[in-house]
Amino acid sequence: MTDFSMLGLKPRILTTLEELGINAPTPIQARAIPEVMNGHDVMGLAQTGTGKTLAFGLPLLHQAIAAGEKPQPRKVRALVLAPTRELVNQIADNLYPFTKGTHLKVTKVVGGASINAQVKRLERGADILVATPGRLIDLIERRAVSLDETTFLVLDEADQMLDMGFIHALRQLVPMLADERQTMLFSATMNKQMSEIAGAYLTNPVRIEVSPPGKAADKVTQEVHFVPQAGKTDKLVEHIAGHRQEMSLVFCRTKHGADRLTKNLVAAGIDAAAIHGNKSQGQRERALKAFRDGKINVLVATDVAARGIDIPGVQFVYNYELPNVPENYVHRIGRTARAGREGQAVALCAASEYGELKAIEKVMGIKITVASGRPPEGAEIADAPRKGGGRRRFNGAKSGGHGKPNGQRKPQGQSQGKPGGGKQRRPRRAKTAA
Numbered sequence: 449m450t451d452f453s454m455l456g457l458k459p460r461i462l463t464t465l466e467e468l469g470i471n472a473p474t475p476i477q478a479r480a481i482p483e484v485m486n487g488h489d490v491m492g493l494a495q496t497g498t499g500k501t502l503a504f505g506l507p508l509l510h511q512a513i514a515a516g517e518k519p520q521p522r523k524v525r526a527l528v529l530a531p532t533r534e535l536v537n538q539i540a541d542n543l544y545p546f547t548k549g550t551h552l553k554v555t556k557v558v559g560g561a562s563i564n565a566q567v568k569r570l571e572r573g574a575d576i577l578v579a580t581p582g583r584l585i586d587l588i589e590r591r592a593v594s595l596d597e598t599t600f601l602v603l604d605e606a607d608q609m610l611d612m613g614f615i616h617a618l619r620q621l622v623p624m625l626a627d628e629r630q631t632m633l634f635s636a637t638m639n640k641q642m643s644e645i646a647g648a649y650l651t652n653p654v655r656i657e658v659s660p661p662g663k664a665a666d667k668v669t670q671e672v673h674f675v676p677q678a679g680k681t682d683k684l685v686e687h688i689a690g691h692r693q694e695m696s697l698v699f700c701r702t703k704h705g706a707d708r709l710t711k712n713l714v715a716a717g718i719d720a721a722a723i724h725g726n727k728s729q730g731q732r733e734r735a736l737k738a739f740r741d742g743k744i745n746v747l748v749a750t751d752v753a754a755r756g757i758d759i760p761g762v763q764f765v766y767n768y769e770l771p772n773v774p775e776n777y778v779h780r781i782g783r784t785a786r787a788g789r790e791g792q793a794v795a796l797c798a799a800s801e802y803g804e805l806k807a808i809e810k811v812m813g814i815k816i817t818v819a820s821g822r823p824p825e826g827a828e829i830a831d832a833p834r835k836g837g838g839r840r841r842f843n844g845a846k847s848g849g850h851g852k853p854n855g856q857r858k859p860q861g862q863s864q865g866k867p868g869g870g871k872q873r874r875p876r877r878a879k880t881a882a
Contacts, residue, residue, distance in 0.1 A: 452506075457481075457507075458509075458514070461509055476494045480504065480632075483656070485507050485510065487630060488653070489631045489650040489652065490654050491656070495636050498658060501542045502542065505539070505542060505546075509575075512552050513550065519573030522570055522573060524574045524577045524594075525575050527625070529580075530580065531609040533560060533729055534723075536556050539604065540578045554575065555569050566583070585621065594624075595624040596625070598625045600631075601631045601649075602632045607642055610645070631650050633646055667785040669790070669793070671816065672794075672805065672818055677799075688713070688764075691764060697766070697780075698746060699748075699768060699769070707724075709748055709768060720748055721744050722748045725750065735747065739759065748768075760789060764792050765791065767796065770808065774808040799824040
């Protein structure tokens with residue numbers, strides 16, 4: 449479908465879309481919205497920047513308008529769960545414009561912000577509540593909100609929720625919802641554990657896939673610089689100094705590493721700030737606002753921000769350290785080349801990270817252009833398959849899957865148990881008239 453008017457949405461929603469200059473649905477929107485409107489559970493596979501928020505947000509808004517009345521105090525009609533504060537803020541910001549001139553209430557709750565203020569807002573109820581799992585559980589324990597009348601559930605960036613260890617929170621929250629509910633799950637990847645989550649919480653879902661896992665945006669130019677670990681900061685400073693007028697996002701693996709790199713960049717005369725899980729909500733919001741407003745041109749982040757920053761003007765994404773999970777590389781570089789723009793992804797690869805680089809190239813099905821330096825000595829041998837499984841790394845040590853060294857730790861939450869429980873078979877909801 450090439451026109452929102454063909455999707456059966458309420459006229460008020462169509463008017464707002466026109467006012468926002470959103471003229472045609474993206475592929476994920478064109479395919480998901482009709483299925484949601486027809487009452488089906490949906491499992492959507494799409495990368496960041498493909499328009500997933502409106503793919504589930506517009507049908508939720510449509511249903512809330514159709515209800516024709518305000519929600520009851522401390523009750524929630526639709527719940528959207530997201531893994532990070534930044535993503536919650538981004539989703540809510542995308543939905544707020546549709547509430548103007550209506551009775552609709554879109555409320556967000558995240559950790560790091562005043563819980564008393566959130567309790568106060570929830571006293572009026574919410575048509576759509578956007579939340580991080582941990583803070584929502586805190587509010588439920590305070591009896592500030594009840595989910596027993598919640599008939600719509602959205603799990604956004606569900607794969608990252610599992611990576612961050614939220615599986616236990618999902619097990620706790622989902623049984624609290626109404627037995628008769630409609631569930632939508634959106635994820636950038638679909639591994640075994642994601643399939644188990646879908647099987648536990650969705651009923652006969654329609655699977656929609658619009659962007660193959662591991663595929664970057666078409667307009668992202670990628671390159672890698674082979675550089676010693678000790679020379680990374682100088683290389684990064686040199687590259688940023690040559691593009692001072694451009695907005696740059698730099699990714700590190702750890703919070704302390706992000707802080708340390710930020711201090712080094714500032715000492716080199718570069719306006720930079722850091723954003724990660726140890727920062728308060730106010731600090732994170734101020735850093736993002738300064739970045740968005742152009743007061744700083746470099747933002748240093750950990751993967752907590754990889755899927756929660758929607759700033760179209762980001763020209764460069766630097767992988768100061770390559771991620772342990774190759775799919776996270778795709779999420780990181782997805783912060784550039786947004787809204788039809790072009791962007792560049794620059795990776796700095798030390799000898800110890802060569803296995804991570806090969807894993808990334810395998811997942812993406814490409815060979816990243818070498819812009820400077822040379823692969824570690826013996827890398828050609830490392831790329832060749834060996835008997836007995838695994839590959840030989842450049843230093844002669846044998847490695848397991850994705851070329852990672854033996855004993856390398858998995859990211860938090862990756863080794864969590866199966867979802868189990870929580871499956872609730874319920875009658876299908878009747879189709880709501882447009």
